[in-house]
Amino acid sequence: MQVREIGLYAVVFILAVIFVYPLYVLFLISFVPVTYTFGQIYPAQFPVALTLQNIITSFHTVSLVNPLIRSFEVALMVATLSLAMGIPAGYGLSKIKSGIANIIVVLLFFVNMMPGIVVAIPIAAEFIRVGLYDNLVGIALSQELVVLPLSVFIMLGGFRSIPKDLDNQARVDGAGLLTSLGRISIPLVVPAVIVTFLLSWMTSWDEFTYAVIISPGNPTFPVQLYNYVTRALPYEASAFALIVTIPVIILAAILQKYLKGEYLTGGLVG
Amino acid sequence: MNDADSFSTPDVDRRNGGIRKQFQWKETYTYFMFIVPALAYVIALSFYPAAEAVFGSFQTPTKHFVLSNYSAVVSMGLVTSVVDTVIVSIGALVIQFLLALAIATILTKKFVGKGAFSTLIILPFGVATVVSGFIFSIVFSAVGGYANSFLVSLGLHPVNWYSNRYSEMVIVMFSDSWKNTPLVALILLSGLTSLSPTLRESAMVDGAGPLRRFLYITAPNVKGTMAIAMMIRGVSEFNIFALPLILIGYHPILLTTLVYENYNLSSVTLYYSYAAAVFLLIFILVFSSVIIWAGGVKSYASS
Known part of the structure; x- marks a missing residue:
């Protein structure tokens, strides 16, 4: 028994090191003087000296703020759109025959x-015609495709978990459909709403493909970071990477209790 | 008739005063209206553009029907890019599933520091793909790389990770797995926790070892969850784009980077990129059909 426990802790330790190491490297290149990192053929694995100079220098040389603001706005738009379409769709799907609902769910799944x-x-090509190319709204509209199916699944799961009698009782007592939705159903699915909002926000924050194709001239932060990497500006890139990673890590840690496999698979049951 | 229908009909009748009997607006239609925006959205912005790409792959800028777009992408190395995409996808899936299975199994056990461990493991999930690509480009860099620095500190020879296309693809697989294993682990964990512990215990009492317990008890029961995780990850794996673009550029070229290399809205190569895109589309459809067929994803969201 003793040996097995030691084995378990050894595996836990090794896995933890593997998963934390890349973040540790990001920390090193951001805070250790350049002479010990990029200046070496074999850079030091431990923080032999610490400095803030790298980050200060990169703030002076390039604009980090604008791409961050853009990303923030786009993520906010995407998350709002997810709720605006996901809540009604999830509610509607929970109310119609489950056979038809499942077909629609599969159809949405094909989008993913x-x-x-x-x-x-x-x-x-279309967006150039209608003036949404190189435009933040254009990015948000296209990125919404990535998160909408998942948002609908999560909201559907939320609405299905509400006992039907609650809604019915409200209707018997004279509440209209919208009143019942707003006063009874939505307050009961607040966790699902939060998860939808945060997951959409995080997905958009991270999204690269649509952003680089729809809006190369007005880059969000992932596109800008890619630009720094290809233009061989590693200090700027590392400062930038650090700034955007810290909040998302905090968010992921907070989200952890909501992050359940069932949500991430969109309520698919094997 | 479902519950909502039978319940609501009298309500509608009362409102309309029973005057219009020929066409009755059932409440089910109202519920459908709630779904319409989302459906219209995906049709307009996903299905329609996909069809446009398929048509575009057979067109010239002057809208003539041709097959030359396809011969153009074949001469650009379409075949190798297909092979490499398959290698990267399958390699990354194998790494992710082995690591995720280990993590999920560990998380079903009780041990000191479990909370801290699960928080640490989940962190890469929050790191942007582009950021992880950037970090790994520094870890594996030939000069000033942390992987080589580690090898040298152990007294081993440094490796030039960019010396051939296989090791380059390994970098991509590894970086991708780092970011996506947490997701797979979470999905597998939900399958493992739904498994009754008494099943495993009784198998243990009957003398089944760890391997046989896994093969005959755990694996059949998490098969569905596995298939779903495989589907979600596999599709994204074929679509892997930002990581190879940052880590290895266009050498070796994958299907997605081949599409992107030809992407130019004001040039004939736009139609080449459509042709490459069609291959990607076919690929993903074939892959997901195989998974659905083999994995037995029977019911969708049937609660």
Whole structure:
């Protein structure tokens, strides 16, 4: 028994190191003086000295703020759109015959299987015509495709978990459909709403394919980071990477209790 | 008739005063109206553009029907890009599933520091793909790379990770797995926790070892969950784009990077990119059909 426990802790330790190491490297290249990182053929694995100089320098040389603001706005639009379409669709699907609902769910699932890059190029061609190319609204509209199916699944799962009698009782007591939805059903699915909003937000924050194709001239942060990497600006890139990673890590840690396999598979049951 | 229907009909009758009997607006239609925006959205912005790409792959800029777009992408190395895409996808899936299975199994056990462990494991899920690509480009860089620095500190020879296309693809697989294993682990964990512990215990009492317990008890019961995780990850794996673009550029070229390399809205190569895109589309449809057929994803969201 003793040996097995030691084995378990050894595996836990090794896995934890593997998963944390890349973030540790990001920390090193951001805070250790350049002479110990990029200046070496074999950079030091431990923080031999710490400095803020790298980050300060990169803030002086390039604009990090604008792409971040853009990403923030786009993510907000995407998350709002997810709720605006996901809540009604999830509610509607929970109310119709489950056979038909499942067909629609499968249809939405097919959208997730459409390769982003395949869909994005014709969209870009259309968006040039209607003036949404190189435009934040254009990015948000296209990125919504990535998150909408999942949002509908999550909301559907939420609405299905409400006992039918509650809604029916409200209707018997004279509440209209919208009143019942707003006063009874939605307050009961607040966790699903939060998960939908945050997952959509995070997905958009991370999304690269649509952003680089629809709006190369008005880049969000992932596209800008890609630009820095290809233009061989590693200090700027690392400062940028660090700034955007810290909030998302905090968010992921908070989200952890909501992150359940059932949500991520969109309520699909094997 | 479902519950909502039979319940609501009297309500509608009362409102309309029973005057219009020929056509009755059932409440089910109202519920359908709730779904319409989402459906219209995906048809307009996903299905329609996909069809446009398929048509575009057979067109010239002057809208003539041709097959030359396909011969153009074949001469650009379409065949190798298909092979490489398959290698990267399958390799990454294998790494992710082995790691995720280990993590999920560990998380079903009780041990000190479990909370901290699960938080650490979930972190990469929150890291942007582009950021992870950037970090791994530094880890595996030939000069000033942390992987080589580690090898040298162990007294081993440094490796030039960019010396051939196989090791380059390994970098991509590894970076992708780092970011996506947490997701797979979470999905598998939900399958493992739904498994009754008494099943495993009784198998243990009957003398089944760990391997046989896994093969005959655990694996058949998490098969559905596995298929779903495989489907979700497999499709994204074929679509892998930002990571190879940052880590290895266009050498070796994958299907997605081949599409992107030809993407130019004001040039004939736009139609080449459509042709490459069609291959990607076919690929993903074939893959998901195989998974659905083999994995037995029987019921969708049937609660």
